[in-house]
Amino acid sequence: xxxxxxxxxSGLQIHPMDQFVVKPLFGGEHINFYTPTNVTLWxxxxxxxxxxxxxxxxxxxxxxPSRVQSVAELLYGFVYKMVEDVAxxxxxxxxxxxxxxxxxxxxxxxxxxxxxxxxxxxxxxxTAVLAVAVFVTVTIVxxxxxxxxxxxxxxxxxxxxxxxxxxAVIEVISYFVRPVSHSIRLAGNMMAGHAVIKVFAxxxxxxxxxxxxxxxxxxxxxALEMLVSFIQAYVFAILTCVYLRDALxxxx
Amino acid sequence: MEGELxxxxxxxxxxxxxxxxxxxxxxxxxxxxxxxxxxxxxxxAAGGQMATLFIGIAFAEALGIFSFLVALxxxxxx
Numbered sequence: 001x002x003x004x005x006x007x008x009x010s011g012l013q014i015h016p017m018d019q020f021v022v023k024p025l026f027g028g029e030h031i032n033f034y035t036p037t038n039v040t041l042w043x044x045x046x047x048x049x050x051x052x053x054x055x056x057x058x059x060x061x062x063x064x065p066s067r068v069q070s071v072a073e074l075l076y077g078f079v080y081k082m083v084e085d086v087a088x089x090x091x092x093x094x095x096x097x098x099x100x101x102x103x104x105x106x107x108x109x110x111x112x113x114x115x116x117x118x119x120x121x122x123x124x125x126x127t128a129v130l131a132v133a134v135f136v137t138v139t140i141v142x143x144x145x146x147x148x149x150x151x152x153x154x155x156x157x158x159x160x161x162x163x164x165x166x167x168a169v170i171e172v173i174s175y176f177v178r179p180v181s182h183s184i185r186l187a188g189n190m191m192a193g194h195a196v197i198k199v200f201a202x203x204x205x206x207x208x209x210x211x212x213x214x215x216x217x218x219x220x221x222x223a224l225e226m227l228v229s230f231i232q233a234y235v236f237a238i239l240t241c242v243y244l245r246d247a248l249x250x251x252x
Numbered sequence: 253m254e255g256e257l258x259x260x261x262x263x264x265x266x267x268x269x270x271x272x273x274x275x276x277x278x279x280x281x282x283x284x285x286x287x288x289x290x291x292x293x294x295x296x297a298a299g300g301q302m303a304t305l306f307i308g309i310a311f312a313e314a315l316g317i318f319s320f321l322v323a324l325x326x327x328x329x330x
Contacts, residue, residue, distance in 0.1 A: 086303055184314070184317060185314045188320060189317060191324075234306060
């Protein structure tokens with residue numbers, strides 16, 4: 001994606017997609033599956049931050065928590081309540097998985113917002129792996145828990161009999177579109193926000209020192225992006241809970 | 253000549269694809285406005301529906317993101 005230059009007659013050069021290019025960390029051209037790239041670096045940093053907050057932060061196990069420990073406890077309680085409310089009591093078995101997803105995506109999103117960093121979650125390859133993992137897990141859980149009863153998810157008993165075959169087709173399609181929309185929602189949101197910031201940065205580059213309006217716009221979009229980062233991580237986790245509830249109780 | 257025609261089609265197509273994002277905007281606005289209308293009628297029930305609100309927003313928004321993705325693909329990948 002290096003030739004995508006929108007070049008206007010005024011010398012305006014905007015490269016909104018260049019920030020998403022995957023580069024090897026230590027030079028070289030060819031990227032193998034084991035090559036350390038900027039994606040690997042920022043994902044590893046996200047994991048390190050999660051470990052720092054949740055493992056090292058709560059190590060003291062103080063009765064009166066320190067600042068880091070109370071943040072970690074808040075995060076834990078937040079996700080626990082979400083899983084309990086949406087997926088139900090028997091969904092709590094999968095709380096560690098959903099907590100992992102939520103915290104990893106949250107930290108990857110927020111680390112991607114640091115200037116000059118790399119937003120790993122803006123790549124569909126990254127989010128697709130997460131979404132397909134959720135899809136496979138949920139399908140296996142549903143089949144193991146309910147056997148053939150899992151198919152009731154597609155055969156809606158509440159609907160009139162004549163409508164059911166048509167609804168079944170729609171339900172099957174929507175079931176298999178789940179990983180697509182699940183992954184593209186996160187990647188698209190992150191990519192769109194970062195590209196918008198880059199476009200305004202291009203305006204600021206042309207205007208030079210008088211670029212007050214683009215800089216204000218960047219600040220505003222940045223604030224919005226911080227909100228979006230959190231909401232998208234939340235939405236990813238809560239949709240996982242919804243799918244899990246469907247798998248555990250397919251009949252309603 | 254033919255290459256320019258293809259380029260023209262790409263850009264027009266990308267612009268048309270972005271109309272879909274307006275649809276998503278209407279959808280998200282609908283979800284939130286109805287939520288607020290309901291929340292003002294019965295504020296005590298509002299907190300419990302927060303998760304549903306976000307799920308609704310996410311579903312409505314995804315389709316706008318799809319059209320944005322089509323526009324991006326037309327601009328940079330086709």
